[in-house]
Amino acid sequence: MKFEAITIKDIAKALNLSVSTVSKALRGSHEISGETKQAVLNYARENNYKPNPIAQSLKRGQSKSIGIIVCNIDNNFFSQVINGIESVARHKGYNVIITQSRESYEKEVANSEHLSSRSVDGLIISLAAETRQVDHLIKLHRKGLPIVLFDRITDEIPTHRVIANNYKGAYEATRHLLEQGCRRIAHIASSDNLSITRERLEGYKQALKDAGHKSDERYIKFCPHSGMIREETQQALNELLQLTERPDAIFTASDRLSTTTLSLLRVMQISIPCEIALVGYTNSISADIFNPSLTSVVQPALEMGQQATELLVSLIEARRPVTQFEKRVLDTELQIRDSSLKKNCNP
Amino acid sequence: MKFEAITIKDIAKALNLSVSTVSKALRGSHEISGETKQAVLNYARENNYKPNPIAQSLKRGQSKSIGIIVCNIDNNFFSQVINGIESVARHKGYNVIITQSRESYEKEVANSEHLSSRSVDGLIISLAAETRQVDHLIKLHRKGLPIVLFDRITDEIPTHRVIANNYKGAYEATRHLLEQGCRRIAHIASSDNLSITRERLEGYKQALKDAGHKSDERYIKFCPHSGMIREETQQALNELLQLTERPDAIFTASDRLSTTTLSLLRVMQISIPCEIALVGYTNSISADIFNPSLTSVVQPALEMGQQATELLVSLIEARRPVTQFEKRVLDTELQIRDSSLKKNCNP
DNA sequence: TTGTAGGCGTTATCAC
DNA sequence: GTGATAACGCCTACAA
Numbered sequence: 001m002k003f004e005a006i007t008i009k010d011i012a013k014a015l016n017l018s019v020s021t022v023s024k025a026l027r028g029s030h031e032i033s034g035e036t037k038q039a040v041l042n043y044a045r046e047n048n049y050k051p052n053p054i055a056q057s058l059k060r061g062q063s064k065s066i067g068i069i070v071c072n073i074d075n076n077f078f079s080q081v082i083n084g085i086e087s088v089a090r091h092k093g094y095n096v097i098i099t100q101s102r103e104s105y106e107k108e109v110a111n112s113e114h115l116s117s118r119s120v121d122g123l124i125i126s127l128a129a130e131t132r133q134v135d136h137l138i139k140l141h142r143k144g145l146p147i148v149l150f151d152r153i154t155d156e157i158p159t160h161r162v163i164a165n166n167y168k169g170a171y172e173a174t175r176h177l178l179e180q181g182c183r184r185i186a187h188i189a190s191s192d193n194l195s196i197t198r199e200r201l202e203g204y205k206q207a208l209k210d211a212g213h214k215s216d217e218r219y220i221k222f223c224p225h226s227g228m229i230r231e232e233t234q235q236a237l238n239e240l241l242q243l244t245e246r247p248d249a250i251f252t253a254s255d256r257l258s259t260t261t262l263s264l265l266r267v268m269q270i271s272i273p274c275e276i277a278l279v280g281y282t283n284s285i286s287a288d289i290f291n292p293s294l295t296s297v298v299q300p301a302l303e304m305g306q307q308a309t310e311l312l313v314s315l316i317e318a319r320r321p322v323t324q325f326e327k328r329v330l331d332t333e334l335q336i337r338d339s340s341l342k343k344n345c346n347p
Numbered sequence: 348m349k350f351e352a353i354t355i356k357d358i359a360k361a362l363n364l365s366v367s368t369v370s371k372a373l374r375g376s377h378e379i380s381g382e383t384k385q386a387v388l389n390y391a392r393e394n395n396y397k398p399n400p401i402a403q404s405l406k407r408g409q410s411k412s413i414g415i416i417v418c419n420i421d422n423n424f425f426s427q428v429i430n431g432i433e434s435v436a437r438h439k440g441y442n443v444i445i446t447q448s449r450e451s452y453e454k455e456v457a458n459s460e461h462l463s464s465r466s467v468d469g470l471i472i473s474l475a476a477e478t479r480q481v482d483h484l485i486k487l488h489r490k491g492l493p494i495v496l497f498d499r500i501t502d503e504i505p506t507h508r509v510i511a512n513n514y515k516g517a518y519e520a521t522r523h524l525l526e527q528g529c530r531r532i533a534h535i536a537s538s539d540n541l542s543i544t545r546e547r548l549e550g551y552k553q554a555l556k557d558a559g560h561k562s563d564e565r566y567i568k569f570c571p572h573s574g575m576i577r578e579e580t581q582q583a584l585n586e587l588l589q590l591t592e593r594p595d596a597i598f599t600a601s602d603r604l605s606t607t608t609l610s611l612l613r614v615m616q617i618s619i620p621c622e623i624a625l626v627g628y629t630n631s632i633s634a635d636i637f638n639p640s641l642t643s644v645v646q647p648a649l650e651m652g653q654q655a656t657e658l659l660v661s662l663i664e665a666r667r668p669v670t671q672f673e674k675r676v677l678d679t680e681l682q683i684r685d686s687s688l689k690k691n692c693n694p
Numbered sequence: 695t696t697g698t699a700g701g702c703g704t705t706a707t708c709a710c
Numbered sequence: 711g712t713g714a715t716a717a718c719g720c721c722t723a724c725a726a
Contacts, residue, residue, distance in 0.1 A: 008719070018698075024721090027721090031695060052719050054466065059719080059721055074632070075426075083420070086446070289613060355703065368711085371705090403703080406718055697724100700724105709714080
């Protein structure tokens with residue numbers, strides 16, 4: 001099956017003109033007479049002429065498309081980011097190609113290589129949980145592929161970055177738990193090599209410190225696959241519950257981690273918030289109907305996507321090499337719900 | 348900024364060969380001597396040569412990419428379908444371009460036109476809630492663009508279709524509610540022009556009929572935007588609750604509709620399942636932690652995506668026009684949870 | 695004002 | 711066994 005479309009050549013033949021005349025007329029050049037222009041334009045409209053984007057790409061050396069690599073679109077945070085990316089990209093005339101690393105380093109490498117090699121003008125990426133070094137991206141970046149990092153970033157690539165204020169988000173979440181009277185606040189985090197993990201961990205520790213507590217490593221657990229593997233979270237939870245001094249609160253540091261932890265606690269029949277209070281990072285649109293409704297650190301996902309795309313397009317369309325790079329840090333919002341409110345619990 | 352890559356021409360120059368020789372060597376042609384082949388291959392590997400996919404596309408008249416149009420990726424059903432599409436597409440050497448109609452007819456038309464015009468070899472689409480006629484797709488299809496429909500389909504386009512067994516899914520959901528002792532079962536459905544709406548409605552009605560009840564139009568409400576607009580669902584719910592004989596159960600027919608209804612009922616402090624039992628269509632991975640956990644009709648989203656893609660690729664790569672079209676109907680699964688179990692309620 | 699020619703990177707055909 | 715040439719569709723100096 002072949003999809004047949006009308007070309008400039010067809011128009012030229014039909015109107016007894018040369019292709020270049022038609023091409024110019026189509027682009028509204030002043031060198032072409034009004035008559036000819038009209039004739040061409042009319043014919044083009046009637047026959048629904050659309051320039052072949054592939055030919056244009058080849059000619060111009062760019063594809064008018066941008067690539068995205070996220071760990072998983074089956075996750076409200078990332079799908080909302082993608083919404084933001086898409087809206088700006090489309091508005092600026094770019095197509096969007098979405099790929100998923102599913103937290104695998106190997107897939108991330110494969111995807112980035114596939115997306116580059118000229119088929120994409122730029123890349124927006126949030127690193128996979130497994131990724132510990134970014135040579136694959138550095139290589140592409142050195143060759144001239146514009147890249148913007150968001151969410152899970154690295155400072156090894158000199159380029160624009162867009163993140164939420166992870167430190168502050170975690171700080172506020174932890175402080176909120178402290179204010180609720182929790183004293184043994186555990187933290188279940190993503191893979192320890194991710195920037196978000198480090199930043200959120202720091203916010204958590206600082207909040208404890210500022211309240212006169214010191215953090216205890218036994219209360220901090222890492223999940224190398226960010227909650228994608230339920231058993232990992234299960235084990236982290238088991239270890240926490242076996243401590244002689246059981247935690248009275250848990251702060252989970254990513255979307256999937258939060259929902260999985262909630263699910264596991266319920267299966268174990270642990271009452272939330274009375275036995276253990278819970279605050280999670282999540283952009284789930286259903287956090288209000290969870291049981292209990294989940295106190296959440298919500299990231300401005302849509303805006304993150306929009307800003308990342310604006311920055312990327314500015315890189316792509318820059319006339320001269322860009323040397324000044326921005327790191328945009330957007331505020332999160334703490335939405336307080338039942339999972340952390342101790343007021344209804346008997347002491 | 349320009350992304351510089353090595354081309355066949357560069358290799359030819361470096362090795363003092365002609366481009367055609369290099370091209371053949373790269374593709375392992377038998378006409379080329381072992382020596383030359385080795386030299387070319389080595390040089391290519393060392394300099395990380397990658398054929399320019401855009402040039403190949405132009406040459407071959409196809410882009411090795413397929414387009415997707417769904418209403419919204421911020422929805423577990425569709426993101427799971429996309430997962431399925433992606434995995435098969437990638438395996439078969441195709442890229443995937445995802446777009447969202449956000450239930451808007453206009454956006455659907457724009458996206459389909461943009462995706463066609465040669466930049467995409469085929470299209471996988473689930474119709475927008477607003478879409479009442481599919482001339483835009485018929486036009487593209489007539490021109491030779493392979494299309495596969497899934498989920499929200501139409502029979503106006505002679506092509507492959509992949510759906511869940513909507514009739515049966517709705518029938519089972521309704522029968523389950525009847526078995527729980529519910530007698531006034533309301534149905535909140537999507538836009539009335541969608542195939543899924545009609546099919547699920549029929550399953551619902553038939554289940555009532557088979558149980559000796561007749562369906563009552565007052566208990567059936569449509570939401571033209573499939574739950575994307577909360578107020579629409581709110582109004583449907585208000586109307587149901589104002590009936591002299593209030594429903595004792597609700598069956599919601601789509602993902603967003605289900606979560607929104609659950610959320611609204613909770614805000615209104617209506618106890619589920621005792622005052623009103625609830626069964627929803629949803630592929631949310633969090634249905635088990637909803638409050639109450641939600642009895643759900645779950646669709647085999649991943650498989651739907653995979654099968655749709657296999658069918659699409661078969662159309663794209665068909666040597667001769669295809670005239671026999673399949674309609675694949677996959678079974679759903681009813682996952683029973685608290686939102687519909689009356690056994691714990693006092694009569 | 696319009697047309698010619700060359701090139702973007704690749705590949706297929708045909709000649710040497 | 712290797713190379714020259716043309717073509718995919720579009721664009722743009724440059725020529726007429």
